[in-house]
Amino acid sequence: MKVNQVSAIQLLDLLGEDELISVSKATGVDYKAKKLPGKLVLQLLLYGLLSGKELSWRVLEVLAQSRRFQYLADQSVRFETDHSSLAERVSHIKLEYFKTMFERVSVLLEQRCPPQVLSSYKLVSCDSTFVSLAASLLKMGGMNIGVPTRKKKDHHPVAVKFSVGFNGIGIKNARFYHTPEQKSDDLSLRQLIREQNWED
Structure with missing residues (x-):
C-alpha cells in the first residue's frame, strides 16, 4: 500500500539552522569539540534512521562521507571521519542535548499539527x-x-x-x-x- 513518507531533507529542514545553533549553545554540546559538532552528529543519526539500514558505527561512517548526506547537511567543505571517532563523539554528548532537541521538535510539530486538529481525525x-x-x-x-x-x-x-x-x-x-x-x-x-x- 502506498503511504506518505517524510524525506530526510524535509526532516532536516524542520530542524532549521537557527534551532540547531540555539540548542547547541544552550546545552554546550560543542564545548571543547574540535570536530563533529553536535548538529552534524544529530543530522547524521537522523539520516541513518531514515536510510532504513541496520545501523552500526561503520554504516554511519559510510553515510557520513556520502555526497548525499553532505549535501543535506549543507557541508560546503567535504569532511572525513571514521567509526571510532563517531562512537567516541556520541559517547561524550550529554543526553540533555537530545532531550532538548526532542522537546523543540515536539513544539514545532504541535504548531504545524495542533492537537485539536489531530483529535478530529478518525485514524485506523x-x-x-x-x-x-x-x-x-x-x-x-x-x-x-x-x-x-x-x-x-x-x-x-x-x-x-x-x-x-x-x-x-x-x-x-x-x-x-x-x-x-x-x-x-x-x-x-x-x-x-x-x-x-x-x-x-
Whole structure:
C-alpha cells in the first residue's frame, strides 16, 4: 500500500539552522569539540534512521562521507571521519542535548499539527502478521513458508495470516487468511479496508 513518507531533507529542514545553533549553545554540546559538532552528529543519526539500514558505527561512517548526506547537511567543505571517532563523539554528548532537541521538535510539530486538529481525525491503523505452526494442526491447510511442496510433511510449519484494523483503543476489524494468494498485503489489506464501515 502506498503511504506518505517524510524525506530526510524535509526532516532536516524542520530542524532549521537557527534551532540547531540555539540548542547547541544552550546545552554546550560543542564545548571543547574540535570536530563533529553536535548538529552534524544529530543530522547524521537522523539520516541513518531514515536510510532504513541496520545501523552500526561503520554504516554511519559510510553515510557520513556520502555526497548525499553532505549535501543535506549543507557541508560546503567535504569532511572525513571514521567509526571510532563517531562512537567516541556520541559517547561524550550529554543526553540533555537530545532531550532538548526532542522537546523543540515536539513544539514545532504541535504548531504545524495542533492537537485539536489531530483529535478530529478518525485514524485506523491496518496491518498484518504471520503465525507459523505445524501443518498437522491445521485442517484447512496454510501458506507454504519455504519448504518445497513435494517435500512437505505434517511436521513442517505452515503459516496463517491475521490482518487487523486498530483505532488505538480497540480492534475495528480482523480477518484470517490461510491460502497462498493472500500472502501479499496488496490483497488482504485492501479487502480488510474496503469491506469495513470505518465510520462506526
